[in-house]
Amino acid sequence: MTYARALRCRRCGREYPLEAFSICDFCFGPVEVVYDYEAIAANMTKDTVVAAPWTMWRYKDLLPVGDKVIDIGSTVTPLVKADNLGRRLGLKDLYVKNDCVNPTNSFKDRVVAVAVSRALDFGFDTVACASTGNLANSVAAHAAKAGLKAFVFIPADLEQGKVVGTAIYGPNVVTVKGNYDEVNRLCSEIAENYNWGFVNINLRPYYSEGSKTLAYEVAEQLGWRAPAYAVVPAASGSLYTKIWKGLGELHKIGFIGNVGTRMFLAQAAGCSPIVDAYKSGSTQVRPVKPNTIAKSIAIGNPADGFYALKVIKESNGGAWAAPDPEIIDAIKLLAETEGIFAETAGGVVIACLKRLAEAGAIRDDGPTVAYITGNGLKTQEAVLGALTPPTLVEPSFNSFEAALNGKGRQG
């Protein structure tokens, strides 16, 4: 049973049945899932949510899935009150939504869980994606659990270490001899010619809906209210727009009051096409060639850029881009203050949060939520050169004390 009613073109408004495609035949605009909110409001209450298991599926009525879902053990992730970090940034009511702790260590488990569940409903025997990391890990893991074949396309020059987290689940890993753009074009062509469920191509309308659970969880964890400010990393812009959609839906079904959340979008300066468009006052996002350490969000031609710009405007939010050195400093700052080791996208969020707080764009007049979407163990190379080297000692007490220069002696 699903309350999803149709797919609707976000550009021209045409409606289509709930099938596996992502682009409007008429105007080439992206399609998205629309729901019967009256029926949802009549059936879903806060009590039913609270009584449901502590997983993202407690919000299943607001997702485009049927009765059977693929679950690899995701739970509702922690919303950590970040007092130590808040003190450093001058924010008393700061929270970190820690999605590092998902089964494959990134928020992609949310979107892929929905896409692969839907792939089963559609009868696909194979799911696929093109990815340099997080998405590939999650697709391979969910396909394994679902008993589906998986194809994962990666650029041939990707470091071996990044392939392990995907290959372990037994998918067909295809390395493409070509640059990022060439991999893009090849996968687009393959998707048009094979009857597979490409999670972020023909299953994209369903896939992207999984991101809304990051809005639902935060609202519930804040005591059924929307945050005053949200800082969200942006690659395609989908996550950012879907968090906004999710908050709006909770208001629509009467779970929370008016949504006054000011949505801030964070990108790396080395790949910031949405921030660039925002700063220039344009509604058109111009593609760029990515050049940043924040590879997990380095999308030069973001599919949802236009819609992300609309959300910035609707929410009276903003956008910021962080240069690589600030991203590294921010990864360290989050780790040293809150004990959370984020990947580079998390560094982007904290670096932008810091700048936004300094600029007074984010103030101390309500809860601020920083979305941390991936685990730092995946991008250790980014911070290797920035860490204090270990202290080398001989295996003797004297050597240890000499190394500490007496500073550490207690009593």
Place this chain on the structure above:
Amino acid sequence: MAKHRVKFTFPQELISNPIIYNLGMRFKVVTNIRRADVSADRGWVELELEGKKEDIEKGLQWVNAQGVRVDPVGGDIVEG
């Protein structure tokens, strides 16, 4: 016959070149423009190409070699 949907993004210096006309003529590809926004300093066009698969592929390689960015209409597919 195969169909392929793509987005071309033109740099300023190529705005006035008849790239799409030449794509159709040289590679026997039917070009069906669906959306476009072209100004004096930049431009993009979303179009559907129809023809033999190998002609479309060669045509797109040629367009790319001219300096035009070629993307899937739905944005980048490779994700982190």
